[in-house]
Amino acid sequence: MALKITVIGTGYLGATHAAAMAELGFEVLALDVVREKIEMLERGETPMYEPGLEELLRRHVAGFEGSSGRLRFTQDWAEVGAFGDVHFVCVNTPQKRGEYACDMSYVESAIASLAPHLERPALVVGKSTVPVGSADRLARTITELAPAGEDAELAWNPEFLREGFAVQDTLHPDRIVVGVRSERAERTLREVYAGPVGEGSPFVVTDFPTSELVKTSANSFLATKISFINAMAEVCEAAGGDVAMLAEAIGYDDRIGKKFLRAGIGFGGGCLPKDIRAFMARAGELGADQALTFLREIDSINMRQRGQMVELARQALGGGSFLGKRVAVLGATFKPDSDDVRDSPALNVAGQIHLQGGQVTVYDPKGMDNARRVFPTLGYADTALDAVRGADVVLHLTEWREFRELDPAALGEVATARLILDGRNALDPVLWRKAGWTYRAMGRPTA
Ligand code: UDX
Numbered sequence: 001m002a003l004k005i006t007v008i009g010t011g012y013l014g015a016t017h018a019a020a021m022a023e024l025g026f027e028v029l030a031l032d033v034v035r036e037k038i039e040m041l042e043r044g045e046t047p048m049y050e051p052g053l054e055e056l057l058r059r060h061v062a063g064f065e066g067s068s069g070r071l072r073f074t075q076d077w078a079e080v081g082a083f084g085d086v087h088f089v090c091v092n093t094p095q096k097r098g099e100y101a102c103d104m105s106y107v108e109s110a111i112a113s114l115a116p117h118l119e120r121p122a123l124v125v126g127k128s129t130v131p132v133g134s135a136d137r138l139a140r141t142i143t144e145l146a147p148a149g150e151d152a153e154l155a156w157n158p159e160f161l162r163e164g165f166a167v168q169d170t171l172h173p174d175r176i177v178v179g180v181r182s183e184r185a186e187r188t189l190r191e192v193y194a195g196p197v198g199e200g201s202p203f204v205v206t207d208f209p210t211s212e213l214v215k216t217s218a219n220s221f222l223a224t225k226i227s228f229i230n231a232m233a234e235v236c237e238a239a240g241g242d243v244a245m246l247a248e249a250i251g252y253d254d255r256i257g258k259k260f261l262r263a264g265i266g267f268g269g270g271c272l273p274k275d276i277r278a279f280m281a282r283a284g285e286l287g288a289d290q291a292l293t294f295l296r297e298i299d300s301i302n303m304r305q306r307g308q309m310v311e312l313a314r315q316a317l318g319g320g321s322f323l324g325k326r327v328a329v330l331g332a333t334f335k336p337d338s339d340d341v342r343d344s345p346a347l348n349v350a351g352q353i354h355l356q357g358g359q360v361t362v363y364d365p366k367g368m369d370n371a372r373r374v375f376p377t378l379g380y381a382d383t384a385l386d387a388v389r390g391a392d393v394v395l396h397l398t399e400w401r402e403f404r405e406l407d408p409a410a411l412g413e414v415a416t417a418r419l420i421l422d423g424r425n426a427l428d429p430v431l432w433r434k435a436g437w438t439y440r441a442m443g444r445p446t447a
Pocket of ligand 1: 159160161162163164219222226259260261262263264265266267268269270271272334335
């Protein structure tokens with residue numbers, strides 16, 4: 001009998017995971033406590049923009065013509081408990097307000113709601129990013145609350161998907177990491193992931209704490225790479241060097257690698273910033289805070305980049321105040337191919353300039369609705385050209401392909417001044433300069 005799978009939480013991670021499990025051939029029942037989310041997904045729509053996800057959903061959500069019908073939704077915990085052999089917990093763990101630690105309440109409440117309905121042998125699999133030690137605690141809760149007792153087990157299986165590549169990363173992961181306490185749990189997860197493992201994804205079997213730490217340390221390493229190159233950008237700026245050339249040259253060393261060495265306004269989003277902070281908070285609780293003090297510096301280098309972009313814009317405009325200056329901002333999301341503006345460096349820079357009196361007009365290919373919601377007082381335009389119309393300076397803050405394909409000559413016709421600041425080191429300086437623009441980027445020479 002094929003395993004039956006449930007997915008708890010249908011946000012970013014859960015919706016993608018549920019659709020991917022159906023794609024792998026499993027019957028899937030997904031639960032969310034928010035009715036509207038489920039209703040959207042049942043219509044084959046997603047609350048967020050993620051390339052390929054709606055198509056994948058429509059291939060499997062029951063009710064679509066031609067769908068496999070393998071993916072259904074519910075709000076009934078008893079139905080979930082009765083249906084599933086494997087229950088994936090995919091709820092989010094946001095940063096607590098005013099604290100570094102992450103908020104575990106969604107995970108805890110998911111486990112507390114599910115466990116009393118586990119009447120037969122089942123494997124609960126945590127995918128959320130949690131502080132190390134959580135799995136051990138949650139395993140005890142499950143044993144206490146589940147009628148099946150010891151037969152209801154926990155495993156930890158962190159998720160490494162990137163926004164914009166969620167479908168690809170879930171179906172063809174770089175690696176699958178599972179923290180297990182029994183051979184049965186390992187066997188079950190090998191069965192779940194037989195497809196991707198058969199196609200070459202490495203399968204790493206480990207204990208609870210290591211599996212939890214793999215996720216937070218991977219994100220810390222990525223954050224460190226970005227802040228490292230941004231620190232180099234500051235030095236290049238001071239010394240007259242070119243950080244883009246530097247990144248290319250050090251990246252040829254296989255041990256360093258080329259990826260995640262793009263200097264600019266730094267990292268944002270729902271993961272990297274909160275994960276490094278929660279990691280520091282947890283290390284403090286464990287008495288290991290000394291080991292992670294460097295992450296404080298990684299965080300502060302990152303936050304400094306945003307202020308430096310604002311400063312670069314002020315200097316480029318003559319060094320005075322922003323009052324009366326028209327500033328076009330290209331990009332609002334924290335990265336391209338996403339509509340996510342959580343902790344977005346782009347929106348933060350736009351907001352700072354606005355608060356200092358600049359007349360800011362933002363355009364983003366997919367993030368306009370979310371940006372308007374978060375920052376309603378900024379100006380918004382429907383196209384890049386409209387945002388740039390009449391601008392004294394143009395700020396490129398999220399590296400969408402659409403912006404790389406812009407025609408600098410056409411934009412030059414409508415801008416008041418041909419002055420572009422590239423906060424992502426992603427545009428071609430030669431192209432812009434040829435069209436008469438002054439091009440400036442962080443950590444690169446002026447001409
Ligand atoms: C990240 C991890 O990559 C992923 O493995 C994990 O599961 C969740 O967190 P994501 O938040 O989708 O994924 O974004 P990512 O692609 O890592 O980018 C994070 C931020 O870093 C973005 O704001 C991006 O613009 C910035 N970044 C990335 C840089 O500033 N420079 C770079 O070279 C790379």
